[in-house]
Amino acid sequence: MAFTKNILCIGAGYVGGPTMAMIAHKCPEYKVTVVDINAGRIAAWNSDALPIFEPGLLEIVGHARNKNLFFSTEIASHIAEADIIFVSVNTPTKTFGEGSGKAADLQYWEKTAREIVKASQSDKIIVEKSTLPVRTAEALERILNANDKNIHFEVVSNPEFLAEGTAISDLRHPDRVLIGSHETKAGLAARTIICDIYAHWVPREKIITSNLWSAELSKLAANAFLAQKISSINSISALCEKTEANVSEVARAIGADSRIGGKFLKASVGFGGSCFKKDIMNLVYICESYGLHEVAKYWSSVIAINEYQEHRFVKAMLTAMFNTVATKRIAIFGFAFKADTGDTRESPAIYIAQRLLEERAVVVVSDPQALQNARVDLKNAPGALEFVDDPYRAAAGAHAIAVCTEWELYKTLDYKKIFASMEKPAFVFDGRNILDHAALFEIGFNVFPIGKGALKHF
Numbered sequence: 001m002a003f004t005k006n007i008l009c010i011g012a013g014y015v016g017g018p019t020m021a022m023i024a025h026k027c028p029e030y031k032v033t034v035v036d037i038n039a040g041r042i043a044a045w046n047s048d049a050l051p052i053f054e055p056g057l058l059e060i061v062g063h064a065r066n067k068n069l070f071f072s073t074e075i076a077s078h079i080a081e082a083d084i085i086f087v088s089v090n091t092p093t094k095t096f097g098e099g100s101g102k103a104a105d106l107q108y109w110e111k112t113a114r115e116i117v118k119a120s121q122s123d124k125i126i127v128e129k130s131t132l133p134v135r136t137a138e139a140l141e142r143i144l145n146a147n148d149k150n151i152h153f154e155v156v157s158n159p160e161f162l163a164e165g166t167a168i169s170d171l172r173h174p175d176r177v178l179i180g181s182h183e184t185k186a187g188l189a190a191r192t193i194i195c196d197i198y199a200h201w202v203p204r205e206k207i208i209t210s211n212l213w214s215a216e217l218s219k220l221a222a223n224a225f226l227a228q229k230i231s232s233i234n235s236i237s238a239l240c241e242k243t244e245a246n247v248s249e250v251a252r253a254i255g256a257d258s259r260i261g262g263k264f265l266k267a268s269v270g271f272g273g274s275c276f277k278k279d280i281m282n283l284v285y286i287c288e289s290y291g292l293h294e295v296a297k298y299w300s301s302v303i304a305i306n307e308y309q310e311h312r313f314v315k316a317m318l319t320a321m322f323n324t325v326a327t328k329r330i331a332i333f334g335f336a337f338k339a340d341t342g343d344t345r346e347s348p349a350i351y352i353a354q355r356l357l358e359e360r361a362v363v364v365v366s367d368p369q370a371l372q373n374a375r376v377d378l379k380n381a382p383g384a385l386e387f388v389d390d391p392y393r394a395a396a397g398a399h400a401i402a403v404c405t406e407w408e409l410y411k412t413l414d415y416k417k418i419f420a421s422m423e424k425p426a427f428v429f430d431g432r433n434i435l436d437h438a439a440l441f442e443i444g445f446n447v448f449p450i451g452k453g454a455l456k457h458f
Protein backbone atom coordinates (compact mmCIF):
# COMPACT_ATOMS: atom_id res chain seq x y z
CA MET A 1 0.00 0.00 0.00
CA ALA A 2 1.26 3.50 -0.82
CA PHE A 3 1.30 5.65 2.29
CA THR A 4 -0.55 8.98 2.13
CA LYS A 5 1.87 10.77 4.50
CA ASN A 6 5.37 10.33 5.81
CA ILE A 7 5.62 11.19 9.48
CA LEU A 8 8.99 11.27 11.19
CA CYS A 9 9.75 11.56 14.88
CA ILE A 10 13.24 12.53 15.99
CA GLY A 11 13.92 11.17 19.49
CA ALA A 12 12.83 7.64 20.46
CA GLY A 13 12.34 8.28 24.17
CA TYR A 14 9.45 8.08 26.62
CA VAL A 15 7.44 10.60 24.62
CA GLY A 16 8.42 9.88 20.99
CA GLY A 17 8.22 6.08 21.10
CA PRO A 18 4.74 5.58 22.61
CA THR A 19 3.19 8.59 20.82
CA MET A 20 4.36 7.44 17.40
CA ALA A 21 3.34 3.85 18.13
CA MET A 22 -0.21 5.10 18.82
CA ILE A 23 -0.28 7.29 15.70
CA ALA A 24 0.93 4.36 13.56
CA HIS A 25 -1.60 2.04 15.19
CA LYS A 26 -4.51 4.42 14.58
CA CYS A 27 -3.46 5.73 11.16
CA PRO A 28 -2.49 2.72 8.99
CA GLU A 29 -2.35 4.91 5.87
CA TYR A 30 0.55 6.95 7.28
CA LYS A 31 4.14 5.78 7.36
CA VAL A 32 5.58 6.59 10.78
CA THR A 33 9.33 6.41 11.37
CA VAL A 34 11.10 7.07 14.65
CA VAL A 35 14.81 7.89 14.57
CA ASP A 36 17.37 8.35 17.30
CA ILE A 37 21.12 8.84 17.55
CA ASN A 38 21.21 6.12 20.19
CA ALA A 39 21.66 2.88 18.23
CA GLY A 40 21.11 0.70 21.30
CA ARG A 41 17.75 2.34 21.90
CA ILE A 42 16.67 1.82 18.31
CA ALA A 43 17.76 -1.83 18.44
CA ALA A 44 15.63 -2.24 21.57
CA TRP A 45 12.61 -0.65 19.86
CA ASN A 46 13.09 -3.21 17.09
CA SER A 47 13.08 -6.09 19.59
CA ASP A 48 10.58 -7.44 22.11
CA ALA A 49 12.66 -5.98 24.96
CA LEU A 50 11.50 -2.37 24.42
CA PRO A 51 13.73 0.31 25.94
CA ILE A 52 10.96 1.50 28.25
CA PHE A 53 8.47 -0.40 30.38
CA GLU A 54 4.94 0.81 29.74
CA PRO A 55 1.82 -1.36 30.16
CA GLY A 56 0.23 -2.13 26.76
CA LEU A 57 3.09 -0.62 24.73
CA LEU A 58 4.56 -3.84 23.37
CA GLU A 59 1.18 -4.88 22.00
CA ILE A 60 0.68 -1.59 20.12
CA VAL A 61 4.26 -1.60 18.79
CA GLY A 62 3.88 -5.26 17.79
CA HIS A 63 0.75 -4.48 15.70
CA ALA A 64 2.33 -1.74 13.65
CA ARG A 65 6.08 -2.43 13.59
CA ASN A 66 7.49 -3.07 10.12
CA LYS A 67 4.02 -2.47 8.65
CA ASN A 68 3.73 1.30 9.01
CA LEU A 69 5.94 1.88 12.07
CA PHE A 70 9.71 1.82 11.68
CA PHE A 71 12.61 2.50 14.05
CA SER A 72 15.89 3.58 12.54
CA THR A 73 19.20 5.37 13.11
CA GLU A 74 19.19 6.73 9.53
CA ILE A 75 18.28 10.30 10.38
CA ALA A 76 19.14 12.37 7.27
CA SER A 77 17.39 10.18 4.68
CA HIS A 78 14.23 10.02 6.78
CA ILE A 79 14.23 13.78 7.25
CA ALA A 80 14.43 14.16 3.48
CA GLU A 81 11.36 11.99 2.84
CA ALA A 82 9.19 13.33 5.72
CA ASP A 83 6.18 15.66 5.32
CA ILE A 84 5.78 16.17 9.07
CA ILE A 85 8.57 15.96 11.64
CA PHE A 86 7.77 15.60 15.33
CA VAL A 87 10.73 16.51 17.51
CA SER A 88 10.90 14.83 20.91
CA VAL A 89 14.57 15.03 21.77
CA ASN A 90 15.52 15.66 25.37
CA THR A 91 15.40 19.15 26.86
CA PRO A 92 17.09 18.68 30.25
CA THR A 93 17.76 21.42 32.76
CA LYS A 94 20.97 23.28 31.98
CA THR A 95 23.87 22.25 34.20
CA PHE A 96 26.29 24.96 33.12
CA GLY A 97 26.57 28.67 32.41
CA GLU A 98 23.70 31.17 32.28
CA GLY A 99 20.54 29.72 33.81
CA SER A 100 22.36 26.67 35.18
CA GLY A 101 19.99 24.55 37.31
CA LYS A 102 16.90 26.28 35.95
CA ALA A 103 16.77 27.02 32.23
CA ALA A 104 16.13 24.33 29.63
CA ASP A 105 19.21 23.11 27.79
CA LEU A 106 18.18 23.55 24.18
CA GLN A 107 21.37 22.28 22.56
CA TYR A 108 19.81 18.99 21.39
CA TRP A 109 16.85 20.86 19.95
CA GLU A 110 19.01 23.35 18.10
CA LYS A 111 21.25 20.57 16.76
CA THR A 112 18.15 18.74 15.52
CA ALA A 113 16.85 21.90 13.84
CA ARG A 114 20.15 22.29 12.00
CA GLU A 115 20.09 18.62 10.93
CA ILE A 116 16.56 19.14 9.59
CA VAL A 117 17.64 22.17 7.54
CA LYS A 118 20.66 20.31 6.18
CA ALA A 119 18.80 17.18 5.08
CA SER A 120 15.59 18.78 3.75
CA GLN A 121 14.71 19.29 0.12
CA SER A 122 11.04 20.26 0.53
CA ASP A 123 8.67 22.25 2.77
CA LYS A 124 7.81 20.57 6.08
CA ILE A 125 5.75 20.96 9.22
CA ILE A 126 7.91 20.78 12.33
CA VAL A 127 6.02 19.76 15.46
CA GLU A 128 7.39 20.62 18.90
CA LYS A 129 6.59 17.57 21.01
CA SER A 130 9.25 18.05 23.68
CA THR A 131 8.42 20.50 26.46
CA LEU A 132 10.03 23.79 25.58
CA PRO A 133 10.19 27.26 27.09
CA VAL A 134 7.48 29.60 25.84
CA ARG A 135 8.59 31.41 22.64
CA THR A 136 11.14 28.72 21.68
CA ALA A 137 9.45 28.40 18.30
CA GLU A 138 10.55 31.95 17.50
CA ALA A 139 14.24 30.97 17.69
CA LEU A 140 13.63 27.67 15.94
CA GLU A 141 11.90 29.33 13.05
CA ARG A 142 14.87 31.64 12.61
CA ILE A 143 17.27 28.68 12.43
CA LEU A 144 14.98 26.60 10.23
CA ASN A 145 13.95 29.32 7.83
CA ALA A 146 17.42 30.85 7.47
CA ASN A 147 18.11 28.40 4.65
CA ASP A 148 19.12 29.23 1.11
CA LYS A 149 17.16 26.35 -0.42
CA ASN A 150 13.87 28.26 -0.49
CA ILE A 151 12.29 25.69 1.83
CA HIS A 152 9.59 26.81 4.30
CA PHE A 153 9.28 25.17 7.70
CA GLU A 154 6.04 25.79 9.60
CA VAL A 155 6.45 25.23 13.35
CA VAL A 156 3.51 23.84 15.34
CA SER A 157 3.42 23.13 19.09
CA ASN A 158 1.72 19.88 20.12
CA PRO A 159 2.80 19.23 23.70
CA GLU A 160 2.41 15.74 25.08
CA PHE A 161 0.44 15.28 28.30
CA LEU A 162 0.90 11.55 28.75
CA ALA A 163 2.00 10.31 32.14
CA GLU A 164 4.35 7.38 32.54
CA GLY A 165 2.78 4.10 33.54
CA THR A 166 -0.50 5.12 31.89
CA ALA A 167 0.98 6.37 28.60
CA ILE A 168 -1.03 4.05 26.38
CA SER A 169 -4.43 4.81 27.92
CA ASP A 170 -3.55 8.54 28.07
CA LEU A 171 -2.72 8.43 24.35
CA ARG A 172 -5.81 6.38 23.50
CA HIS A 173 -8.24 8.47 25.55
CA PRO A 174 -6.61 11.88 26.11
CA ASP A 175 -8.44 14.54 28.16
CA ARG A 176 -7.43 16.85 25.34
CA VAL A 177 -4.97 17.22 22.50
CA LEU A 178 -3.46 20.69 22.20
CA ILE A 179 -2.27 22.07 18.89
CA GLY A 180 -0.84 25.58 18.71
CA SER A 181 0.19 27.32 15.52
CA HIS A 182 0.67 30.75 14.05
CA GLU A 183 -2.66 32.24 13.06
CA THR A 184 -1.44 32.90 9.53
CA LYS A 185 -2.69 31.08 6.41
CA ALA A 186 0.29 28.67 6.46
CA GLY A 187 0.04 28.25 10.24
CA LEU A 188 -3.67 27.43 10.16
CA ALA A 189 -3.14 24.98 7.28
CA ALA A 190 -0.43 23.16 9.28
CA ARG A 191 -2.70 23.16 12.34
CA THR A 192 -5.44 21.43 10.32
CA ILE A 193 -3.03 18.75 9.10
CA ILE A 194 -1.91 17.94 12.64
CA CYS A 195 -5.53 18.00 13.92
CA ASP A 196 -6.43 15.47 11.20
CA ILE A 197 -3.88 12.98 12.52
CA TYR A 198 -5.44 12.96 15.99
CA ALA A 199 -8.99 13.07 14.65
CA HIS A 200 -8.48 9.44 13.58
CA TRP A 201 -9.30 8.47 17.16
CA VAL A 202 -9.78 11.56 19.35
CA PRO A 203 -13.23 13.27 19.30
CA ARG A 204 -12.97 16.68 17.61
CA GLU A 205 -14.23 18.53 20.69
CA LYS A 206 -11.20 17.25 22.61
CA ILE A 207 -8.77 18.69 20.08
CA ILE A 208 -8.01 22.19 21.35
CA THR A 209 -6.27 24.72 19.14
CA SER A 210 -4.53 27.91 20.18
CA ASN A 211 -1.77 30.27 19.21
CA LEU A 212 1.76 28.90 19.34
CA TRP A 213 2.79 30.67 22.53
CA SER A 214 -0.30 29.58 24.47
CA ALA A 215 0.39 25.95 23.53
CA GLU A 216 4.03 26.16 24.59
CA LEU A 217 3.13 27.83 27.88
CA SER A 218 0.17 25.52 28.59
CA LYS A 219 2.46 22.51 28.87
CA LEU A 220 4.62 24.21 31.49
CA ALA A 221 1.57 25.58 33.30
CA ALA A 222 -0.21 22.19 33.35
CA ASN A 223 2.77 20.47 34.96
CA ALA A 224 3.26 23.34 37.40
CA PHE A 225 -0.41 23.18 38.48
CA LEU A 226 -0.29 19.39 38.93
CA ALA A 227 2.90 19.59 41.00
CA GLN A 228 1.45 22.48 42.98
CA LYS A 229 -1.52 20.31 43.95
CA ILE A 230 0.82 17.62 45.30
CA SER A 231 2.93 20.15 47.21
CA SER A 232 -0.24 21.68 48.65
CA ILE A 233 -1.45 18.36 50.06
CA ASN A 234 2.07 17.45 51.18
CA SER A 235 2.30 20.72 53.12
CA ILE A 236 -1.00 19.85 54.77
CA SER A 237 0.34 16.36 55.56
CA ALA A 238 3.00 17.94 57.79
CA LEU A 239 0.29 19.80 59.69
CA CYS A 240 -1.83 16.62 59.95
CA GLU A 241 1.04 14.84 61.69
CA LYS A 242 1.09 17.58 64.34
CA THR A 243 -2.66 17.81 64.87
CA GLU A 244 -4.02 14.23 64.64
CA ALA A 245 -5.88 15.11 61.46
CA ASN A 246 -5.66 12.42 58.77
CA VAL A 247 -4.41 13.63 55.38
CA SER A 248 -6.41 11.02 53.44
CA GLU A 249 -9.60 12.21 55.13
CA VAL A 250 -8.70 15.85 54.47
CA ALA A 251 -7.91 15.05 50.81
CA ARG A 252 -11.23 13.26 50.44
CA ALA A 253 -13.14 16.10 52.01
CA ILE A 254 -11.54 18.86 49.96
CA GLY A 255 -11.37 16.81 46.75
CA ALA A 256 -15.14 16.31 46.84
CA ASP A 257 -15.44 20.00 46.01
CA SER A 258 -15.58 19.88 42.23
CA ARG A 259 -13.71 23.19 42.07
CA ILE A 260 -10.72 21.46 43.71
CA GLY A 261 -11.15 17.94 42.32
CA GLY A 262 -10.05 14.68 43.90
CA LYS A 263 -7.07 13.80 41.68
CA PHE A 264 -3.44 14.54 42.53
CA LEU A 265 -4.20 14.88 46.21
CA LYS A 266 -2.28 11.82 47.39
CA ALA A 267 0.21 12.89 50.00
CA SER A 268 3.53 11.19 49.39
CA VAL A 269 7.22 11.17 50.04
CA GLY A 270 7.39 13.75 47.24
CA PHE A 271 6.87 13.94 43.51
CA GLY A 272 9.52 12.79 41.07
CA GLY A 273 9.74 12.19 37.35
CA SER A 274 11.49 13.87 34.49
CA CYS A 275 8.95 16.67 34.08
CA PHE A 276 7.67 18.38 37.21
CA LYS A 277 10.88 19.77 38.67
CA LYS A 278 12.42 20.50 35.29
CA ASP A 279 9.35 22.30 33.98
CA ILE A 280 8.82 24.35 37.13
CA MET A 281 12.47 25.43 37.19
CA ASN A 282 12.06 26.38 33.58
CA LEU A 283 8.93 28.40 34.39
CA VAL A 284 10.75 30.08 37.26
CA TYR A 285 13.65 31.00 34.99
CA ILE A 286 11.35 32.40 32.32
CA CYS A 287 9.45 34.50 34.92
CA GLU A 288 12.72 35.82 36.31
CA SER A 289 13.96 36.70 32.87
CA TYR A 290 10.79 38.79 32.32
CA GLY A 291 11.33 40.46 35.72
CA LEU A 292 8.33 38.66 37.29
CA HIS A 293 10.13 37.89 40.54
CA GLU A 294 7.02 37.36 42.71
CA VAL A 295 5.63 34.87 40.21
CA ALA A 296 8.99 33.08 40.10
CA LYS A 297 9.03 32.91 43.90
CA TYR A 298 5.53 31.47 44.01
CA TRP A 299 6.39 28.56 41.70
CA SER A 300 9.80 28.00 43.37
CA SER A 301 7.96 27.27 46.59
CA VAL A 302 6.34 24.21 44.97
CA ILE A 303 9.81 22.70 44.59
CA ALA A 304 10.83 23.86 48.07
CA ILE A 305 7.89 21.99 49.66
CA ASN A 306 8.75 18.88 47.66
CA GLU A 307 12.31 18.93 48.97
CA TYR A 308 11.01 19.60 52.47
CA GLN A 309 8.78 16.53 52.19
CA GLU A 310 11.74 14.32 51.24
CA HIS A 311 13.84 15.74 54.11
CA ARG A 312 10.96 15.24 56.52
CA PHE A 313 10.63 11.57 55.56
CA VAL A 314 14.28 10.81 56.32
CA LYS A 315 14.15 12.90 59.50
CA ALA A 316 11.10 10.92 60.68
CA MET A 317 12.98 7.67 60.08
CA LEU A 318 15.97 8.85 62.05
CA THR A 319 13.90 10.16 64.95
CA ALA A 320 11.77 7.01 65.17
CA MET A 321 14.78 4.70 65.01
CA PHE A 322 16.35 6.23 68.13
CA ASN A 323 18.31 8.90 66.22
CA THR A 324 20.67 6.49 64.51
CA VAL A 325 20.46 4.16 61.55
CA ALA A 326 24.21 3.43 61.37
CA THR A 327 24.80 -0.26 60.45
CA LYS A 328 21.01 -0.88 60.43
CA ARG A 329 19.67 -2.67 57.37
CA ILE A 330 16.88 -0.68 55.74
CA ALA A 331 14.84 -2.07 52.84
CA ILE A 332 13.62 0.49 50.32
CA PHE A 333 10.47 -0.86 48.70
CA GLY A 334 10.24 0.85 45.32
CA PHE A 335 12.80 2.99 43.56
CA ALA A 336 10.81 4.13 40.50
CA PHE A 337 9.38 7.66 40.74
CA LYS A 338 5.88 6.14 40.50
CA ALA A 339 4.34 2.71 40.00
CA ASP A 340 4.20 0.89 36.67
CA THR A 341 7.39 2.36 35.29
CA GLY A 342 11.07 1.54 35.52
CA ASP A 343 11.93 5.24 35.29
CA THR A 344 13.78 6.68 38.28
CA ARG A 345 14.46 10.21 37.06
CA GLU A 346 14.16 12.64 40.02
CA SER A 347 12.73 9.80 42.10
CA PRO A 348 12.52 10.75 45.81
CA ALA A 349 14.02 7.29 46.49
CA ILE A 350 17.38 8.52 45.14
CA TYR A 351 17.60 11.24 47.78
CA ILE A 352 16.31 8.93 50.52
CA ALA A 353 18.81 6.17 49.71
CA GLN A 354 21.67 8.66 49.57
CA ARG A 355 20.73 10.25 52.89
CA LEU A 356 20.41 6.86 54.60
CA LEU A 357 23.82 5.84 53.22
CA GLU A 358 25.28 9.09 54.57
CA GLU A 359 23.88 8.06 57.93
CA ARG A 360 25.81 4.78 57.45
CA ALA A 361 22.74 2.56 57.13
CA VAL A 362 22.95 -0.65 55.07
CA VAL A 363 20.52 0.17 52.25
CA VAL A 364 18.78 -2.60 50.33
CA VAL A 365 16.93 -1.39 47.25
CA SER A 366 14.09 -3.47 45.86
CA ASP A 367 11.88 -2.68 42.87
CA PRO A 368 10.10 -4.85 40.29
CA GLN A 369 11.22 -2.72 37.29
CA ALA A 370 13.73 -0.08 38.30
CA LEU A 371 16.78 -1.88 39.68
CA GLN A 372 18.83 -1.34 36.54
CA ASN A 373 18.28 2.42 36.73
CA ALA A 374 18.73 2.40 40.51
CA ARG A 375 22.21 0.90 40.08
CA VAL A 376 23.16 3.77 37.76
CA ASP A 377 21.60 6.44 40.03
CA LEU A 378 23.51 5.17 43.06
CA LYS A 379 26.76 4.19 41.37
CA ASN A 380 28.74 6.89 43.17
CA ALA A 381 26.90 6.61 46.48
CA PRO A 382 29.24 5.68 49.30
CA GLY A 383 28.55 2.87 51.76
CA ALA A 384 26.82 -0.45 52.05
CA LEU A 385 24.31 -0.89 49.27
CA GLU A 386 22.50 -3.95 47.90
CA PHE A 387 20.00 -4.44 45.08
CA VAL A 388 17.55 -7.27 45.62
CA ASP A 389 14.62 -8.19 43.35
CA ASP A 390 12.65 -10.18 45.87
CA PRO A 391 11.06 -7.95 48.57
CA TYR A 392 11.05 -10.82 51.08
CA ARG A 393 14.80 -11.25 50.72
CA ALA A 394 15.27 -7.47 50.80
CA ALA A 395 13.44 -7.18 54.12
CA ALA A 396 15.01 -10.22 55.80
CA GLY A 397 17.19 -9.04 58.66
CA ALA A 398 16.16 -5.39 58.17
CA HIS A 399 15.25 -2.97 60.95
CA ALA A 400 12.94 -0.99 58.70
CA ILE A 401 11.05 -0.91 55.42
CA ALA A 402 10.61 2.40 53.62
CA VAL A 403 7.93 2.32 50.92
CA CYS A 404 8.89 4.85 48.25
CA THR A 405 6.84 3.67 45.24
CA GLU A 406 3.17 2.70 45.23
CA TRP A 407 3.56 -0.68 43.45
CA GLU A 408 0.46 -2.90 43.82
CA LEU A 409 2.84 -5.73 44.71
CA TYR A 410 3.65 -4.15 48.06
CA LYS A 411 0.00 -4.14 49.11
CA THR A 412 -0.29 -7.91 48.81
CA LEU A 413 2.89 -9.16 50.47
CA ASP A 414 2.73 -11.51 53.45
CA TYR A 415 3.74 -9.00 56.13
CA LYS A 416 3.50 -11.61 58.92
CA LYS A 417 6.25 -13.55 57.16
CA ILE A 418 8.23 -10.34 56.60
CA PHE A 419 7.86 -9.28 60.24
CA ALA A 420 9.13 -12.68 61.41
CA SER A 421 12.28 -12.26 59.30
CA MET A 422 13.10 -8.71 60.52
CA GLU A 423 15.08 -7.31 63.43
CA LYS A 424 12.95 -5.97 66.31
CA PRO A 425 11.59 -3.44 66.89
CA ALA A 426 10.55 -3.50 63.22
CA PHE A 427 9.50 -0.30 61.48
CA VAL A 428 7.48 0.50 58.36
CA PHE A 429 7.69 4.02 56.91
CA ASP A 430 4.94 4.19 54.33
CA GLY A 431 5.92 7.05 52.03
CA ARG A 432 2.92 6.35 49.81
CA ASN A 433 0.19 5.50 52.34
CA ILE A 434 -0.62 2.30 50.46
CA LEU A 435 -0.40 -0.31 53.21
CA ASP A 436 -2.99 -1.38 55.76
CA HIS A 437 -1.47 0.44 58.72
CA ALA A 438 -3.77 -1.00 61.38
CA ALA A 439 -3.06 -4.56 60.18
CA LEU A 440 0.69 -3.94 60.20
CA PHE A 441 0.49 -2.53 63.73
CA GLU A 442 -1.47 -5.60 64.78
CA ILE A 443 1.31 -7.82 63.40
CA GLY A 444 3.80 -5.95 65.57
CA PHE A 445 5.27 -3.29 63.28
CA ASN A 446 5.75 0.34 64.35
CA VAL A 447 4.06 2.17 61.51
CA PHE A 448 4.83 5.69 60.27
CA PRO A 449 2.52 6.85 57.47
CA ILE A 450 2.55 10.27 55.77
CA GLY A 451 0.13 12.81 57.24
CA LYS A 452 -1.39 10.47 59.84
CA GLY A 453 -0.54 9.64 63.40
CA ALA A 454 2.17 6.99 63.85
CA LEU A 455 1.18 3.60 65.35
CA LYS A 456 3.85 2.70 67.90
CA HIS A 457 4.31 -0.14 70.37
CA PHE A 458 6.58 1.95 72.61
Ligand code: UDX
Nearest residue numbers: 160161162163164264265266268271272273275337338
Ligand atom coordinates in the same frame (compact mmCIF):
# COMPACT_ATOMS: atom_id res chain seq x y z
C1 UDX B 1 3.57 14.23 34.44
C2 UDX B 1 2.20 14.76 34.00
O1 UDX B 1 1.18 14.10 34.77
C3 UDX B 1 2.00 14.54 32.51
O2 UDX B 1 0.77 15.12 32.10
C4 UDX B 1 3.14 15.20 31.76
O3 UDX B 1 3.01 14.97 30.37
C5 UDX B 1 4.47 14.64 32.24
O4 UDX B 1 4.59 14.83 33.65
P1 UDX B 1 4.55 11.83 35.01
O5 UDX B 1 5.71 12.60 35.56
O6 UDX B 1 4.81 10.71 34.07
O7 UDX B 1 3.56 12.82 34.25
O8 UDX B 1 3.72 11.21 36.23
P2 UDX B 1 2.60 11.75 37.25
O9 UDX B 1 1.53 10.73 37.30
O10 UDX B 1 2.19 13.13 36.97
O11 UDX B 1 3.38 11.69 38.65
C6 UDX B 1 4.44 12.57 38.95
C7 UDX B 1 4.89 12.36 40.38
O12 UDX B 1 3.91 12.84 41.29
C8 UDX B 1 5.14 10.90 40.76
O13 UDX B 1 6.30 10.81 41.55
C9 UDX B 1 3.90 10.54 41.54
O14 UDX B 1 4.10 9.46 42.43
C10 UDX B 1 3.64 11.84 42.28
N1 UDX B 1 2.24 12.00 42.73
C11 UDX B 1 1.22 12.02 41.83
C12 UDX B 1 1.98 12.17 44.09
O15 UDX B 1 2.91 12.17 44.92
N2 UDX B 1 0.68 12.35 44.50
C13 UDX B 1 -0.37 12.37 43.62
O16 UDX B 1 -1.51 12.56 44.07
C14 UDX B 1 -0.08 12.21 42.25
Ligand code: ADP
Nearest residue numbers: 011012013014015016036037038089090108112
Ligand atom coordinates in the same frame (compact mmCIF):
# COMPACT_ATOMS: atom_id res chain seq x y z
P1 ADP C 1 11.52 12.24 26.71
O1 ADP C 1 11.20 11.75 28.12
O2 ADP C 1 11.23 13.72 26.52
O3 ADP C 1 10.96 11.40 25.62
P2 ADP C 1 14.10 10.93 26.49
O4 ADP C 1 15.39 11.35 27.10
O5 ADP C 1 13.43 9.67 26.94
O6 ADP C 1 13.13 12.19 26.60
O7 ADP C 1 14.31 10.78 24.91
C1 ADP C 1 14.91 11.71 24.09
C2 ADP C 1 15.63 10.94 22.97
O8 ADP C 1 16.12 11.91 22.02
C3 ADP C 1 16.85 10.13 23.43
O9 ADP C 1 16.69 8.76 23.07
C4 ADP C 1 18.05 10.78 22.67
O10 ADP C 1 19.02 9.83 22.25
C5 ADP C 1 17.34 11.40 21.47
N1 ADP C 1 18.09 12.47 20.81
C6 ADP C 1 18.72 13.53 21.38
N2 ADP C 1 19.30 14.32 20.44
C7 ADP C 1 19.02 13.75 19.24
C8 ADP C 1 19.33 14.08 17.88
N3 ADP C 1 20.03 15.17 17.56
N4 ADP C 1 18.88 13.26 16.90
C9 ADP C 1 18.16 12.13 17.21
N5 ADP C 1 17.83 11.77 18.47
C10 ADP C 1 18.25 12.56 19.48
